[in-house]
Structures are given as structure tokens and as C-alpha cells.
Amino acid sequence: MDPEPKKPEDSPSNSGNSHGPVHPQSPFPDEALEKVLSFVDSHKDRSSISLVRKDWYNAERWTRSKLFIGNCYAVSPEIVAKRFRRIKSVTLKGKPRFSDFNMLPLDWGADVYPWLVMFAKVYPFLEELRLKRMTITDEGLELLAKSFPCFKALSLSSCDGFTENGLKAIASHCRNLTEVNIQDSITEDVGGGWLSCFPENFSSLEILNFSSLNGDVNFDDLERLVSRCKLLRVLKVNESITLDELQRLLVHAPRLTELGTGSFLQELTPRQYEEIETAFCNCRNLQVLSGLWEATSVYLPLLYGACASLTFLNLSVATTLQSGEFAKFLAHCPNLRCLWVSDTVEDKGLEAVGLSCPLLEELRVYPADPYDRDHLDGVTELGFLAVSRGCPKLHYVLYFCRRMTNAAVVTIVQNCPNFTHFRLCIMTPSQPDYLTNEPMDEAFGAVVKTCPKIKRLSVSGLLTDRTFEYIGKYAKDLETLSVAFAGSSDWGMQCIMEGCPKLRKLEIRDCPFGDAALLSGREKYEMMRSLWMSACSVTMKGCRLLARESPRLNVEVIREEGGNEAQALKVYVYRSVAGPRQDAPPFVLTL
Amino acid sequence: MPADLNLRLGLPGSDQTDVDAAKSNKRASPEKAEDTASNGVPAAKSADDHETAPAPKAQIVGWPPVKSYRKSTAAAVKKAEAESGMYVKVSMDGAPYLRKIDIKLYNGYSHLLTALEDMFKLSIGEYSEREGYKGSEYAPAYEDKDGDLMLVGDVPWEMFMSSCKRLRIMRGADARGLGCAQ
Numbered sequence: 001m002d003p004e005p006k007k008p009e010d011s012p013s014n015s016g017n018s019h020g021p022v023h024p025q026s027p028f029p030d031e032a033l034e035k036v037l038s039f040v041d042s043h044k045d046r047s048s049i050s051l052v053r054k055d056w057y058n059a060e061r062w063t064r065s066k067l068f069i070g071n072c073y074a075v076s077p078e079i080v081a082k083r084f085r086r087i088k089s090v091t092l093k094g095k096p097r098f099s100d101f102n103m104l105p106l107d108w109g110a111d112v113y114p115w116l117v118m119f120a121k122v123y124p125f126l127e128e129l130r131l132k133r134m135t136i137t138d139e140g141l142e143l144l145a146k147s148f149p150c151f152k153a154l155s156l157s158s159c160d161g162f163t164e165n166g167l168k169a170i171a172s173h174c175r176n177l178t179e180v181n182i183q184d185s186i187t188e189d190v191g192g193g194w195l196s197c198f199p200e201n202f203s204s205l206e207i208l209n210f211s212s213l214n215g216d217v218n219f220d221d222l223e224r225l226v227s228r229c230k231l232l233r234v235l236k237v238n239e240s241i242t243l244d245e246l247q248r249l250l251v252h253a254p255r256l257t258e259l260g261t262g263s264f265l266q267e268l269t270p271r272q273y274e275e276i277e278t279a280f281c282n283c284r285n286l287q288v289l290s291g292l293w294e295a296t297s298v299y300l301p302l303l304y305g306a307c308a309s310l311t312f313l314n315l316s317v318a319t320t321l322q323s324g325e326f327a328k329f330l331a332h333c334p335n336l337r338c339l340w341v342s343d344t345v346e347d348k349g350l351e352a353v354g355l356s357c358p359l360l361e362e363l364r365v366y367p368a369d370p371y372d373r374d375h376l377d378g379v380t381e382l383g384f385l386a387v388s389r390g391c392p393k394l395h396y397v398l399y400f401c402r403r404m405t406n407a408a409v410v411t412i413v414q415n416c417p418n419f420t421h422f423r424l425c426i427m428t429p430s431q432p433d434y435l436t437n438e439p440m441d442e443a444f445g446a447v448v449k450t451c452p453k454i455k456r457l458s459v460s461g462l463l464t465d466r467t468f469e470y471i472g473k474y475a476k477d478l479e480t481l482s483v484a485f486a487g488s489s490d491w492g493m494q495c496i497m498e499g500c501p502k503l504r505k506l507e508i509r510d511c512p513f514g515d516a517a518l519l520s521g522r523e524k525y526e527m528m529r530s531l532w533m534s535a536c537s538v539t540m541k542g543c544r545l546l547a548r549e550s551p552r553l554n555v556e557v558i559r560e561e562g563g564n565e566a567q568a569l570k571v572y573v574y575r576s577v578a579g580p581r582q583d584a585p586p587f588v589l590t591l
Numbered sequence: 592m593p594a595d596l597n598l599r600l601g602l603p604g605s606d607q608t609d610v611d612a613a614k615s616n617k618r619a620s621p622e623k624a625e626d627t628a629s630n631g632v633p634a635a636k637s638a639d640d641h642e643t644a645p646a647p648k649a650q651i652v653g654w655p656p657v658k659s660y661r662k663s664t665a666a667a668v669k670k671a672e673a674e675s676g677m678y679v680k681v682s683m684d685g686a687p688y689l690r691k692i693d694i695k696l697y698n699g700y701s702h703l704l705t706a707l708e709d710m711f712k713l714s715i716g717e718y719s720e721r722e723g724y725k726g727s728e729y730a731p732a733y734e735d736k737d738g739d740l741m742l743v744g745d746v747p748w749e750m751f752m753s754s755c756k757r758l759r760i761m762r763g764a765d766a767r768g769l770g771c772a773q
Contacts, residue, residue, distance in 0.1 A: 101653035158658070184658060370655045400655060427655045484654070509653070 033059040043068040065089065070529050072110055072134065073554065076578035077118035087123045089153075090115075094134035096532050096572055097482075098507055100158060100184075103534060103570070105558065107585050111135045111161070113143070114583075120147035128153040128179075135159065141166030145173035153179035153207075160185070164215065167194035175199075179207040181234075192217030192240065198225055205229040209236040211260045211291060216240045227252040236260025239293045243302075244272050250279040259283065259306075261291035264299050264318070273302070281305030290314035290340075297325035304332045312338040319344055319368040327352035338362040343378035343400060350383030354390025362396035363387055367427065370400070381408035388415035395453075396421040403434040404461060409443035419451040423458035429485035429510070432462040439463055445470035448478075458482040468492035472499025480505040493517035497524055507532040515542025518571070522546060525553050530574035538568045540591075546573070547591035554580055555591045677752065683711050683729075683760040694755060699748050707731060711760060718744045728763045 037059055040046055043066065050060040066089040069075060073094075094110025112134045119126050126148045136159055144151065151174050156162075159182075170180065171194050192215035198205075205225070210217075217240060226232060232253050237246070241262030250256070268276070283306045295318040310333045315321060319342045326341070326349045336357045341349065343365050353360065365379055381404045388394060394416040404426050413419060424443075432438055440461035448454060448470050455477055459467060463486035471478065472495035479502050487493065493513040496506070497520045505528065506521075514537035525531055525546075540557065547555035558570035580590040677695045690710060697703040704715050716727030723742055724730040731743040734757040743751070743758070 098653065098656075100658045101656045103653040367655060367657065370657045371650055400657075425655055429651070429654065482656075484656075 030055065030059060034063050037063040041066065062086065067091065069093065071574055071576075072112075072115070073578065073581055074529075074574060074576045077115050079578060081118050081122040085122070086125075087119075088125060088150075089128035089130075090119065090123075090126065091130040091132075092134060093132040096507065096530060097133070097505075098509070098532055098534070099133055103509075105560070105585075105587060108558070108588065109135075109581065109583055109585065111137070111140075111583065113137065113140045116140050116143045116147070124148065125150050127151060128155075130155040130157075131159050132157040133159065135161035136166070137161045138163055138166035138169070142169040145169040148174075150176060152176050152204075153181075155179065155181040156183070156185065158184045163189060164191040164194050168197045171195070171197035172199070175202065176204055177202070178204050178231075180205070181207055181209045183209060183212055185212040189215075191215035192238070195225065196221035200224075203228045203230065206231045207234040208232065209234065209260065211236040211238050213238055214240075219245050223248055223252070229253075232256065234258040234288075236290060237262045239263050239291075242266050243268060243276055243299065247272070247276040247279045250283060254279075254282045255285055256283055257285050258288035259286055259290070260314075261289075261293075263293045264291075265294035265296065266299075268299070277302050277305065284309065286310055288312040288314070290317075292318040292321075294318070294320050296320055297322070297328075300325055300329050303329070307332040309335060311335055314340040315345075316340040316342055316364065316366045318342060321345055321349075323348035323352070327356070330356040333357070334359075336360055338396075340364040340366070342366055342368045344368045345379075346377060347379055347383035347386065350379060351386040354386040354388075357391060359393060360387070360391040361393050363391070363394060364396075364398040365400055366398075367400040370427065376402065378402055381405050384408065384412055388412040392416060393418070395419050398423040398425075398458075400425045400427060402427050403431070404440065404443065405433045405435050406438065406440060406442040406446075407433075407435075409440075410446040413446050413450040417450050418453060419447065420453050421456040422447050422451070422454060423456065423482070424460055425458065426461040429460075430462045431460075439466070441466040441470070445474075448474035452477070454478055456480040459486055460484060461486075464488045465492035465495065468495040472496050475500055477502055479503060481507070483508045483511055485510045487511045487513060490514055490517040490520070494520040497521035504529045506530075508534070508536060510535040512537055515539055515545070518542050519546055522549055525550065525573055526575045528575070530572065532570075532572055534570045536571075538571055539566050540568050541566070543568045543571055544591050552576065556581070556584070557589045557591065559587045559589060679733075679755055679757050681707065681710070681758040681760065683713075684762050684765070686711070692758075694752050700744050700751075704731060704743070707758075707760065713760070715760075716763075720745070724763070729760050730763055732759045732761050733757060734759070 033056065037046075037049065040049065046060055046064055050057040061083050062085065064084055065086055067080065067084060067087050068091045069080070070093050072092050092112060092115060094112075095104055095108060098104065099108070110133065112131060113136075120143060124147070127150050129144065129151075130153070136156065141162055144154070146169070154170060154177075167190070170177070190213045192210070192213065195210070195217045206229070215238075217238070219241070222237075226235065226249050233256055235249065235253060235256055236258070237249070237260060239262055241249075243262070243264060243266045246261055280303055286306045287309060289303070289306070289310055289312070292315055295315070313333060313336055315326070321342060321344055323345050326345045330336075330352050334356070337359055339353065339357065339360060339362070341364070350365070353363070365383075367378060379399070379401050381401070384397075384399055384401070385408050388411070392415065395418045397419070398421075401424075404424065409424075426440070433440055433443075441464055443461070444457070444459050444463070444467045447457065454475050457471065457475065457478060457480070459482070465488045468487060468491075471481070478500045481496065481500070481503065490513055492511070493508070494517055496503070497517075503524065513533065518533065518538050519542060521531065543555050543557055547553065552575055554574055554576045556572045557568045558572065560569065581588070584590055678691050678693050681690045681692055692706070692710075694703070697706065700718070708715055713729050714727050715729055715731060716724045718724055732740050733743055733751070733755045735741050735754045736756060740759070746754070
């Protein structure tokens, strides 16, 4: 629920009754309105509906069953409980995105427990919980497991705080579970014993993803679980599962649409090789394939039979993959729309992408060795160019590289003018065009001038204020912007704040933007989800000024060791109808 | 010659600091606003930096923006590389058969030479840049990537590890003519 500018009404006793009379000025009986609204799913549409008039607001709140809260601190459990009565599905997002890169201290917050306590009281029929960047403890998982008899789907993306014990509670108590989906977990010590805790008669699982959890699992228990869950369509195992174990799982689940393999490195006998090959060939419905740790040329051909209908291939952790075997593999995947790879495939591998994947819409190239600066391999502007030439439908790119040129980007966006998401990370901060030594301003200028639909932009390389002039002037649909080690003065950020009408999320680090820049956005922050600024030139004084002027904004400064008292080295600003955080740790100051 | 290329065969461990200095990743702080010229265009400092020897570099927190779990993938790659070993053949003039050793197991020249002395039951003597291996019958040599026969000890350990294709323990008399690395 995005908080609206007006305070939410809280009088449930009138006009919300679906059997009540027709409202004098409304053309619809309440009953009809609610029936129509029950078909409206999108929370953005529902938000708009609720603003039309009071009876629409009430009809909407009685019929909403899916809750989306993009920032858990923008609203409180109490406010939500008063407004909505019949929630079955909750999506909650917590920490700012830079927490993924260790920029937030531990114990910063975003603990879901208070929400769970409220849900247990007010939404006993809760079926789904989807969390992103939140902390959920074992206590929370136990509460979840025991409070909701209809609970079906648990999805944790980039979450932490739990151990095996919490998952054991879920497995043991949730009789109707259809989904356990744990992605990008950063928790180190989660063992695999919980998979053995599903009761023997439990068979409703449709989605099981534990690929990012390191612990060893009891394979026999996993096999039994997979064999009795006949509706299983998504299975993503972790690295501890070997190839021949995978084969046994596939025999029980040939109807999988999404598969994440375990380790792909194993000495196989010819007989095992054949059996695995057959198992993959029998997976005719596979659309999504991931995992493939340590995949090498020897065993990749095993997969060929499963690739005909593949639309999403995630090879980002297959960091031993080389360009030759990758190219051969691609030839078997003609229907790819989405590809994630490691930069070990190099430009040559990307040339193969350009040749073999005409339907490609999304490409992500991750660095296999991001911290090794002596490592000169990986991909360059040439690989990106090759993909743009062969994949005209490309509209989403995330590209980590060690060199880039303005000219290349200009050509790339001419080839692919439909970019909605352009995230380019030149890995050395403030690196110029390596051929001309000029700033990369013209590259991003070309992106915003040539791609009218651009919604998300991450900029990098040596950039002056000119880049931000371009973005402010041309990127009228821009919603998310990430900036690092860029800009020359406050003017750069001002251009953004004054220019991008649809901006919702702005994250900035290590830029020369100070108080004037921060304050230039004072009118805008309430219409955005959040602003993050770290290692910029913002001071406590500037933050206090902003806080004073904007009662509906939470202006938080994260204080860390060292640094002088007047600087505000990590600033997080977000709109909220709930006021300052009640659970802020001592190092978070709300001004 | 930069200090980090000076060689000495001291006790095991002391080589390590030389090696660490040579491959140190310390980084100078990134460009700040003060570096910009009056027209708002920052001086193209980074470009010039590429032409000189790379400055020592430190790791910047949270950069590049790669998620934590991916970091462990990078570590796994290093681990896999570490586990694969770097085996080279070792021959000794006059011996009937060769041996094979994993250079990765050694942390420096003195460690390697001690092991060779043990393996072949001989003594190799003191290294000096000027005179090679004095005071012994034998001198260790290696064949590098270009196929040239080089005296062991002239180049930094890391460079040796990546360029050594084969080791040969030569009789002292024959070794005297071996040139040093440029």
C-alpha cells in the first residue's frame, strides 16, 4: 500500500457494508462496486480507485485481499490493520537496496515480527507472505507456522535472521504449503535438515527453491518429498545435490517448468551419463534453468534435450563456463528471452548470444571475480555491441565490465531503442571512455535521448553534471536511478530532482552532492519511495533542515564510527504515514 | 628498480611480504569534487593513471555492487583454482628419471629450494643477484613460457609461479652462463 497524501479514514462502521443501500450520489450499488473491484488486482490501480471518493475508498478496502508494502516503514501494522480487513497475501519490502552490498550495519531493522503479530490477530486466513530485504527470525517463522492454518506460500528474497529451526517449524506445521521459495539468502548457517521435517502425508508442494542455502540435505528425504508432490513445477536445489542425485529427482518430476540444478561437476560412468541425459530429455516443459555450479564442457551436453522450450537461462553462478562451450549450448536454446551469465564467457560468448538468441529481451552479465583488479578478462564494449546487433528486442540489461566507450553505447541504443532498464557498471570508479579519455556523459545522454521508455538507470564511469542534465531533460519516465562516484557539483542532483517527474527511488553514493542538492528535492521526496545518499557532502544541518520542513518524511542518518560530527555520511529519506521508527537502533538518528 | 622487485632469499615468510607488496590491492581514494576544473569537467586523472604503474589499491565497501552470495561464488572459483595445483617436471642433470612437484605448495623460493634439496639429496647454495648460486655444485634453473632457460630466483615469486614450465637442476659449471631476467 503506498500511503496517500490524505490520512486514511478509519470508520469501518458505515458505508462499507456490502448489503447496504445505494449511496445517494453513486450510480452503482455498493454490492456491484465491490463485485467489480474484486477483479482488480494491481495495487497501483487499487490505490487510484481508493482516491476517487469515500464510498469507493471503502469498497476498495473491503475487497482488497493482496497487500503490497514497498517500504515497511512507510506505514505501521496498526494503520494497515485498521484499514484492511480481509488480507490473504502480503508482500513486504524492508531495507534499502544498498544493504545488499553491505552498506547497512547489521541490526538496522526491517524485522517482520511486529507485522506477524498483527497478522496473526487480524488476518488469520493469511495464505501468502513475500518478503524482500527483511529480517525474519526463527521466532517469526514459528509464529508464522502456528498462526495461519491456511498458509500456503512463503517467499524470502535477500532476507536474513533465520536458521534451520525456523524452517523446520514451517515444514512441520504448514499442512497446505504450496511454495517455499528462498532466494539470495545471505544467511550463512542454515542447515538442510528442515527438508526432512515435512510430514509423510504432505504432498501439496508446487514450488521448492533452496538454492541459496548452503547446508547439506538428506537426499533420501528430499527424494521422497519430490516423489509424493505430484504438482511440483518449480524445483531449485542447492550445490550439495550431485548430478546423479538430480537425475533421481527428475525421474519423479518430469513436468517441471523451472529447474535449478545442483553441482554440475562429477565423475560420471557412461551409464550414469546416459541416464541423466534421458532424464533431461524427458523434461519437455522446462522454461527456466539455473544453478549449474561448476558446469564444464563435459557435462553441458546433458542438458541439450531440455532446452527447446527454455525461455530463461541463469548461468550466473556457472563461473567456470568458457565461451566455446557456452556458444554450443546456446545453439540449443532458440527461444531464450532472458539470459543471465558470468563474464567468463567473455566477448566471444556474447557474440554467440547475438547470433543465437534473436528473441532475447533481457541480458545480465555478472563479474566472476569482481574484486580482482589485476584480472583483465571479462567482457568489454564489444560484447555488448554484438548482443545489441543480434537482439533488437533487448530492453533490460545489467552489464558489469572493465571498459566502455561513449561511441559503443550510442550505437547500442540505436540498435535497441526499447530499453526500459539500463544498468551499466564500469567496475573501476570514475573511469573515462578508454579510447577518448573523455567522461561517459554522452553515453548516458544517448540512452535517455534514444530510449523514451527508460524506467530504471544505473550510471557509472567518469561522469560530470552534464550526464544529469541529460537525464533530467530527457528521462521523463524514469523511476529508479542509481549513481556512484559521479557528478561535479550540486547542480547535477538538482537537475534530477527538478527534471524527472516519475522518480520513485534514488540511490547515490560517493558523489559531490551537498545540502543544496539534498534540499532541491524537498518538494519531491513525498512522492517518492525513498532517497539514499552515502559518502556525499551532506551535513547534519542540511538533514535537520529537510526534516523540519517535511513532517511526512522520515530523515534518518546512520551514524558510524569515525567521521566528524557535522557530516551526515549515510542518509536515508522516505515518506511515511507512521512517523519516526519505533524500533530504530542507537546508530540510526531520526531527525 | 622498484623496491618490491628486490629479491632476497631470507627465511620462509620474509619472501611473503615482498610478494604481498608486489601484488597489493590498495587503492587511492576515488576522484573527489576538488579535482574538477572550473568548467565542471573533471581532470582526466584516471586515464593518466592507466599509463603509469597502477597505484596500490584498496577495496571499496560495497563496490562493485555485487550481492554477498555472489561473492562467495568468486571465492569458490579461487578455491577451485587453488585446488587444481601447478605441477611441473623437475629434472636433475645426471639423474635417470624426473620428478614432478606442485609449485603452488610452496610459499617462496627458499621453501622451494629446501624441498628440492631434500628431494634430490644435494645442496644448492646461496643465491645472489650478481653471482647466481655460489658455493655448491648445483644451480636450479627453469624453462619459462618463452622456452628460455632462466636462473631460479631472479624474478618475483608470483611471476616465477606463473611463468615456470619446467625445472632443471643443473651442474654449477653449466649454470654459470645463465643470464638474469631483464
